[in-house]
Amino acid sequence: MINELSVNSLFDLEKTIAKDIFDGINLPFKVLPLISDFIIKLGNSLDKEIFEKRGENIWVAKTAKIAPTAYLNGPLIIDEGAEIRHCAFIRGSAIIGKGAVIGNSTEVKNAIIFDKAQVPHYNYVGDSILGYMAHMGAGAVTSNLKSDKSLVTVSVGKEKVETGLKKFGAILGNYADVGCNSVLCPGTMLGQSCRVYPLSMVRGFVPSKHIYKNKNDIVEIK
Numbered sequence: 001m002i003n004e005l006s007v008n009s010l011f012d013l014e015k016t017i018a019k020d021i022f023d024g025i026n027l028p029f030k031v032l033p034l035i036s037d038f039i040i041k042l043g044n045s046l047d048k049e050i051f052e053k054r055g056e057n058i059w060v061a062k063t064a065k066i067a068p069t070a071y072l073n074g075p076l077i078i079d080e081g082a083e084i085r086h087c088a089f090i091r092g093s094a095i096i097g098k099g100a101v102i103g104n105s106t107e108v109k110n111a112i113i114f115d116k117a118q119v120p121h122y123n124y125v126g127d128s129i130l131g132y133m134a135h136m137g138a139g140a141v142t143s144n145l146k147s148d149k150s151l152v153t154v155s156v157g158k159e160k161v162e163t164g165l166k167k168f169g170a171i172l173g174n175y176a177d178v179g180c181n182s183v184l185c186p187g188t189m190l191g192q193s194c195r196v197y198p199l200s201m202v203r204g205f206v207p208s209k210h211i212y213k214n215k216n217d218i219v220e221i222k
Contacts, residue, residue: 002159004205004208005027005028005156005161005189006026007027007028010028010174010191010192015115015116015174016097016112018042018095018097020038020042021034021035021112028129028171029165029171031112032127032129032168033165035095035110039093039094039095042077043057043058043075046077050062050063054072055072055074057076058072058074058076059076059078061079061081061082063080063081064078064081064082064084065083066084067084067086069087070087070088070102071088073092074092075092076092076095076096079096079097079098079100081098081099082097082100083099084096084102085102085104085120087104088103088106088108089106089107090102090107090108090109091109092109092110093109093110093111094108094109094111095111096108096113097112097113097114097117097132098115098116100116101117101118102120103118103120103121103122104121105121105122106119106120106122106123106125107125108125108126109126110126110127110128110167111125111128111129111130112130113125113130114129114131114132114133114134114174115132117134117135117172118133118134119135119136122139123139123141124141125141125142125169126169127144127165127167127168127169128142128168128171128172129171129172130171130172130176131171131173134172134174134175134176135177136178136182137177137178137180137182137198138180140179140180140182140183140184140196142184143186144168144169144186145186149166150166151165151166152168154205155203155204168186168187169186170184170190171189171190172190173189173191173208174192176192176196178196178200179196179198179199179200181198181199182197182198183202185201185202185203187203187204188202188203188204188205189204189205190205191206191207191208192208193209194206194210195210195211195212196212197211197214200212200213209221
């Protein structure tokens with residue numbers, strides 16, 4: 001089951017401008033400390049016909065839709081066709097993919113949002129990665145710091161995978177869908193096409209193509 005945590009098991013790397021950050025990396029949470037420096041390097045190489053620089057280490061595609069009330073802080077890349085809605089708060093170290101949606105009052109920091117992923121209503125996404133077309137329902141949030149401030153581990157069955165990270169929210173594989181007002185505890189990882197019931201508190205790894213109803217009721221999608 002550990003193999004299901006790998007970059008290739010969770011993502012289609014052709015669906016993000018951040019593809020190269022995953023070079024030589026098997027477990028995706030390993031890239032979280034690299035995001036800020038990667039953005040600065042990539043941003044300075046972007047095509048000026050497609051992207052414009054809007055502040056220190058902030059690159060925004062000319063076709064992106066940015067609400068006048070949105071707050072953008074660098075390092076930041078917003079790719080083509082993305083939509084940043086009213087009162088969105090992007091704190092920095094974020095890569096927002098093509099056609100992705102960062103919605104009303106949603107906060108994002110130190111995160112990679114793949115193409116067409118959506119966090120459209122009152123979400124918090126910190127120290128996290130959302131795969132292609134992943135979706136978080138209204139009010140769903142990532143919790144990226146344990147209450148005792150210890151290093152985050154990922155629970156996979158009876159095993160615990162050490163991450164070496166103090167801050168690590170969640171990783172959602174392609175097409176994962178999180179129900180409204182759910183909380184993804186530190187170190188949560190959802191496989192491709194997972195579904196999480198509304199009002200859930202999720203911890204650890206949920207395999208691809210499973211529905212999370214509660215910690216004792218995780219069923220395969222037939």
